[in-house]
Amino acid sequence: MANRKYSEDHEWVEVEGETGMIGISDYAQEQLGDVVFVELPDVGKLLDRTDEVAVVESVKAAAEVYAPVGGEVIEVNDALNGDPSLVNTDAFGDGWFAKLRLTDPAELDDLMDEATYKTYCEGLD
Amino acid sequence: MATASDTEVRKTPLYDLHVSLGARMVPFAGYAMPVQYPAGIIAEHNATRSAAGLFDVSHMGQAILRGDDPAACFERLVPGDIAGLATDRMRYTLLLNDTGGIRDDLMVTRIEENGVPALFLVVNAACKDADFAHIAAQLGGDAELQILEDRALLALQGPKAEAVLSELAPACRDLVFMQGAEMILAGTAAYVTRSGYTGEDGFEISLPNDAAARLAQTLLAHDDVEPVGLGARDSLRLEAGLCLYGHDIDTATSPIEAGLTWAVGKRRRETADFPGAGSILEQLKDGPLRKRVGLLPDGRAPVREGAVIRDAGDVEIGIVTSGGFGPSVGGPVAMGYVSTASATVGTALNIELRGRTVAATLVDLPFVPANYKRAS
Numbered sequence: 001m002a003n004r005k006y007s008e009d010h011e012w013v014e015v016e017g018e019t020g021m022i023g024i025s026d027y028a029q030e031q032l033g034d035v036v037f038v039e040l041p042d043v044g045k046l047l048d049r050t051d052e053v054a055v056v057e058s059v060k061a062a063a064e065v066y067a068p069v070g071g072e073v074i075e076v077n078d079a080l081n082g083d084p085s086l087v088n089t090d091a092f093g094d095g096w097f098a099k100l101r102l103t104d105p106a107e108l109d110d111l112m113d114e115a116t117y118k119t120y121c122e123g124l125d
Numbered sequence: 126m127a128t129a130s131d132t133e134v135r136k137t138p139l140y141d142l143h144v145s146l147g148a149r150m151v152p153f154a155g156y157a158m159p160v161q162y163p164a165g166i167i168a169e170h171n172a173t174r175s176a177a178g179l180f181d182v183s184h185m186g187q188a189i190l191r192g193d194d195p196a197a198c199f200e201r202l203v204p205g206d207i208a209g210l211a212t213d214r215m216r217y218t219l220l221l222n223d224t225g226g227i228r229d230d231l232m233v234t235r236i237e238e239n240g241v242p243a244l245f246l247v248v249n250a251a252c253k254d255a256d257f258a259h260i261a262a263q264l265g266g267d268a269e270l271q272i273l274e275d276r277a278l279l280a281l282q283g284p285k286a287e288a289v290l291s292e293l294a295p296a297c298r299d300l301v302f303m304q305g306a307e308m309i310l311a312g313t314a315a316y317v318t319r320s321g322y323t324g325e326d327g328f329e330i331s332l333p334n335d336a337a338a339r340l341a342q343t344l345l346a347h348d349d350v351e352p353v354g355l356g357a358r359d360s361l362r363l364e365a366g367l368c369l370y371g372h373d374i375d376t377a378t379s380p381i382e383a384g385l386t387w388a389v390g391k392r393r394r395e396t397a398d399f400p401g402a403g404s405i406l407e408q409l410k411d412g413p414l415r416k417r418v419g420l421l422p423d424g425r426a427p428v429r430e431g432a433v434i435r436d437a438g439d440v441e442i443g444i445v446t447s448g449g450f451g452p453s454v455g456g457p458v459a460m461g462y463v464s465t466a467s468a469t470v471g472t473a474l475n476i477e478l479r480g481r482t483v484a485a486t487l488v489d490l491p492f493v494p495a496n497y498k499r500a501s
Contacts (some may be wrong), residue, residue, distance in 0.1 A: 012379075022191040029285070033356065034167045036450040037425045037457075055479065057427050059354050059450045112278070 005111035071100030137183035153252035157322030166356035177283035178353035186253025192268030206390030225401025226376035277337035324365025366490030
């Protein structure tokens with residue numbers, strides 16, 4: 001958890017070696033409400049930071065998810081096709097979206113750590 | 126995030142109750158309204174289909190039209206047979222413009238006040254100021270419109286609504302779909318109609334603002350009743366195939382295109398004395414150029430309002446006007462308009478979605494059969 005970082009758009013990335021697992025935060029899933037569909041990227045897709053990586057559909061609306069860091073998509077969470085509500089029930093775990101091979105690990109420095117993100121969210125309410 | 130406009134947002138008499146129930150409040154038609162409670166839209170939707178949901182619809186406009194012959198007077202603005210309404214019977218009708226476009230859709234109930242007939246109107250929140258100004262301007266002199274700012278409106282909807290409400294007012298069991306009566310609920314005189322916007326059996330309850338929170342709390346204390354927000358109200362009405370004003374119908378749609386031909390009264394077709402009668406009766410005779418239809422997308426991705434509809438040959442034939450996820454259907458559902466030539470049930474279509482297309486099938490509405498208690 002110490003290496004989980006957050007964007008201002010409420011995406012998270014958890015880094016292990018050169019790989020970053022990404023998803024949306026608990027705050028984001030709560031704002032969206034019941035997730036009914038997640039459009040995941042194709043494996044092999046190259047993403048710049050802030051490129052659209054996925055679209056999350058709740059009952060009411062669609063929301064774009066942006067890559068918090070750049071990289072190549074090396075794996076997606078196929079479990080979301082069967083059960084998109086994993087984003088609601090386990091946003092930081094089973095509700096992950098994709099794994100990226102990071103283009104530039106230095107981009108992580110621009111993201112917020114857990115404590116900063118928590119303060120950031122409190123300021124939004 | 127406080128802005129100047131926040132301070133102008135109006136509150137219904139249930140605002141504090143919504144907040145105490147943990148609702149997420151959003152601005153809607155100038156009011157702070159609950160879009161969902163902690164249970165979430167799908168749970169609220171399912172509770173309404175399986176037991177009972179309580180909705181605050183106090184933002185809607187309520188008014189009484191009085192005069193020497195308010196029904197005959199009101200018929201100048203709508204295509205419905207209002208004069209033919211018996212006391213305490215209600216009808217869905219449409220305020221039309223001179224070209225036959227729909228200014229708003231509304232419920233009209235013929236009531237009696239000390240033996241004198243009057244009309245009780247319930248109109249959409251977003252349209253109410255314009256509607257009431259229009260009605261007053263058009264009928265002024267012949268009828269008088271009293272806007273009921275001091276009344277709230279609650280909707281109790283679902284298969285258990287009757288059992289729940291009859292614990293407070295046994296007389297509600299005697300009402301059939303589209304019938305109303307005055308009843309004492311939790312010590313307050315309320316006007317109760319057997320109607321709603323979910324496709325389920327249920328009631329709408331008009332009562333004084335200062336009694337609304339007490340009745341809502343009494344109803345919510347029942348094990349079978351859950352609070353339901355605007356999110357599930359939308360998914361419920363979409364599955365029921367009911368139009369949302371400003372989306373599925375507006376001033377550019379006619380009742381015939383919208384599949385609301387049944388709202389043009391038989392007698393009114395002969396007298397042809399409602400706004401836009403010329404073009405509406407012409408469409409009735411020749412058929413409209415486009416029709417409102419149900420759309421069932423393949424897969425799980427919802428299509429949304431504004432998405433372009435194409436036929437199998439990739440020719441643009443229409444547009445989605447409401448779309449989302451239908452919890453009772455278990456997948457995406459939508460409605461929209463397509464050209465009449467393509468409006469055959471079972472037709473395979475393609476709907477644009479984020480630069481690609483989703484296959485869909487044209488289907489009959491509603492997606493979920495209505496569960497009304499009709500007169501036997």
